[in-house]
Amino acid sequence: MTVLSFFRELYSLDTLDTRFTTSSSTPLKTVDGNSSKTVERDGKATPADTSPPRWRTPEFYIYLLVFLFCVPQMYWAVVQVSQPDSPSYSKYEPLLSPGWLFGRKVDNSDGQYAGFRDNIPVLAVLVIVHPLLRRAYERLFPSYTEVSNGSANPKAGVQSANQRLRYRLAFDFWSALVYIAALNGSSFLKIILILFINFKIGTTLPRNAIPTTTWVFNIVILFANELCQGYRYSAIGNILSVPAAAEWGKTLDSYGGLNPRWEVLFKITILRMISFNFDHYWALDRSRAGSPIEKKQLDPSALSERDRVAMPAPEWTFTSFRAYVAYILYPPLYLAGPIVTFNDYISQCTYQSPSISTRRTTLYGIRFLLTLFCMEFLQHTTYAVAISKVTSDWSVYTPFQLSMLAYFNLHIIWLKLMIPWRFFRLWALVDGIDPPENMIRCMSDNYSPFGFWRSWHRSFNRWTIRYIYIPMGGGPGGGQGRVRGILNMLAVFTFVAMWHDINLRLLMWGWLVTFFFVPEILATMAFPKSKWKTRPNTYRVLCGIGGVGNVLMMMAANLVGFAVGLDGLMGLVRGIIGSWQGAVFMLAACSTLFVGVQVMFEHREEEKRNGVRLKC
Template identity: 45%
Template sequence: MAELLNSILDFFSLETLDTRLYPPTNPVKKQQVINKANAKSKWNTLEFKVYIAIFAVTVPLMYKTAMDASNETNPNYPKFARLLSQGWLFGRKVDNSDQQYRFFRDNFPLLMGLIFLHYSIRRITTPLLHINKRTYFDFGFGLIFLFAAHGTNSLRILIFVLINYLISKFVPNYKLALGLTWFYGILTLFINDKMYNVPFGISFIDHGFKGIIERWDVFYNFTLLRMISFNADYIEKLTEAKDSSKDEEGKLTNSSSSLNLSTLDDRERLKAPLPISDYNVVNYLAYITYAPLFIAGPIVTFNDYIYQSNYQQLPSVKNYKRIFVYFARFLFCVLVMEFLLHFMYVVAVSKTKAWDGNTPFQMSMLGLFNLNIIWLKLLIPWRLFRFWSLLDGIDPPENMIRCMDNNYSALAFWRAWHRSYNRWIIRYIYVPLGGGGKYRILNSLLVFSFVAIWHDIELKLLMWGWLVVFFLLPEILATIYFQRFKEEWWFRHVCAVGAVLNIWMMMIANLFGFCLGKDGTVALLQEMFSTLRGFEFFVLSLIALFTGAQVMFELREAEKRKGIDVRC
């Protein structure tokens, strides 16, 4: 029994997802992490046995409440029934009303066929054509894939992409080139929002084959991140060359055989000592159109992509057993999503605002499971595309390393949610602006403003971005003040109280921005604080969240005892 439990825990562990989450290889650094943890586990204490008992009652009740608020037994069912379609589980209908996930779900067999085709063609053509650099294959296959995906709309993408390339190559002032890169990149988001389908006036382009995905602009945002990554990495390399001596500059422009390109770790690959000759149009287009990561990422920087492609493949992409286990984790998530879509029609309820007469508990569960479905609808494609990339020999960062419900810190939440995007933001925006120094709050406002605009050009999302920053302030200030008391017995409990407040603020911000909108969020808050049953729910929710926070703390302590500290 113990062996089975350990196997299950291993299957769902952080280490299964990404080798970047392993304990440090340096024994000194690993011991430093272990020393930060409480040496003694709390799982067998009376306190945590009570918490586990609360979990055993509360979690099934949460599922039941969400089902009661969104199933055919609810009086509001006729309002959203039209959005449901015939499912495949136990004769139930399925809520396939989310447009983003519907596209992925309906095209899943096609994507699996594409993965097999891409993998097979590379394995066959690489030895036959004596391709000595992987990027040559990626360049050719990527352009074909781009046309298959977007048809004649590929021309629109290539125009944006090549203008960006020309900025990096022909603007002589490096600071100006970087500034123009950002200005141009953000400008293209606004252009696409209003003019993504403006005709060229050329018949075969305007009325020709539009590809499997006609709405090319939906996925352009990820292309933009790669465009900026190439320019920023290239300009950084040029700046380094300019600041170095002539002798050192000569080394930079020499062939890669004279460079130190032995195995680099995750951070070192961001500034891999590549020759400047690698920043060419073939590698650029290979990176931009790299098929496994083209549609939605995860994001890998240009330097990291070229390093892994042409110089040093990582051990993680040669371990097929590990890749198989990762794929099994992916399939488990798909089945969880299918269960939710067949038994909880929360997306359809949210779309039709069919929550009249629901209790605050039901409203909150509609919002919570909506957020869980948003998390899953992003996680599932990202994991499939990352699996494809791992199978192909490129190891990008894992995007989701925590279950959405296993978060209590707003700061840590953003390190675990869309992790590769978060790392991209830190490298190309947050650190260049000064990071967490004197202007930390202003830098955070700029970061989340970009994040909101990048997601969609809507005032609602911009307000969401500013709300997130506003909700970061209490956590930052409380952390600074209470850090001095970390050795006190009550410190953990004060942190749990802070975590409860944090969770509520994060839920409100995300319910407003992505699930219930203004009407639903206001209705939930009014019901909670203007009725007796609402206030009772609020008090009970505080107890449940306090319990959850304590369990989350101990889960992280258990990781630290193994030498793992992912700071989220």
């Protein structure tokens, strides 16, 4: 294998997640550890209705020159304002920490990512120890044999699969309790109480009462966790007006574990709680029709992803508190996800997904380490986050520097979310569970709000579609359907904003994202692709202009929600376009974005030529 072929395999979509190269309705069959395409798939790829490659045309050679000139300039603009001789260096220097690259300090001022970065050694030990403990547990209790796909004895295979499920659930249950006790200390009791109430809602209430009660309870918990600051035992003791209880409360509060503020990261757990209740709610209705696996004569060891998610788990797992806790508190995915539905989790515990292979997991781990180093390199050479935290006077920077500070701020946001998600997904892969990849594309490879949302926190996007968007009536159809679709998206993004944090800034972000869907919908209606078949290049130029507008709107929305807020954004905008030099720069920037969008178009066409069709 050459170095080039290795990197092609390393950065292939199949290595990242087989869901990107396989239809969700296609069963996964076998594993071939010697191939980059390790999963055999039923069916043939649909012939691609694509244009001839444009990479070697004069147009794209010009684009290449633009990239070679602009990308280094973009990076260097932020490096320049991150030097000790920068005018504002003394203001943000206190936010920098000692580094280990190039003799420079590191910008570890983002609290969210710093919490992950500072604990990487401990987490790395867990990735090794947790799967090894499972192997040791299986050796101590060797009551089942590994299930092979397409076993010659179906009855023996089903029995072995059920044993595998019970043993995995037992280990996940006890390891989760130990993990949560160490992580959250005495708050372990509060977590178990919340889980127990939700379990009772999903399993004991009349079927028609489950959906409304589930949503009310979990939204109340979402707000109450934050407003009550995790229900401190001392505060509860003071409310009871019992001095001894208040003292005991203080003692219990002192045992907060490694993460005393458990309520901050409990939001992911709430999504799994809702998933369990609704999967059970839908299973109650489908159970009357018999087993879908038997009706469709499917191989339970090689189900498609759609079937794993949609087909109800065995009835006994919905009434087992042990199975429920094992799923909700599954250690690799507890803190940050990615999110796996209850049905999918139980299916993968029964039969390991054929998409998991040693080679693919190893390549995924290498890719994670390279991404982690990329983040370290940026944190040591560019201080965009620290600068944005202390700067109130943006006039000290040129329009180009301002725009690049905003741009790299967004890249840091993208990386700080992607890295933990990939780490925890890697842990799950090593442990035998294949959750969805959360980040599909680089932040700089998005030109559509719809595509951006599908590729950013993808497992959450799929969760909102399954549990909110579709139950509310789905997307736009035509006329009133389009209005309803937009209103449904507004409801979805309002929930998403509140789920992230209860503040006005994120609500504004959610509403801005929804508002920015409207131009794309209207443009699609005004310029249908079917009417431009005879003028494909003209249509591509029109789409490129629309893509530039989309990119600017998406950058604005995410800067408001996750970086500088509305006031900071307005300051950046005034600094960029508040002079004629800024206006000229903005024109040049839009031209450069147009080049980038055209390359994105061709990149997606290349994927289609290879049989990959992603809706993003």
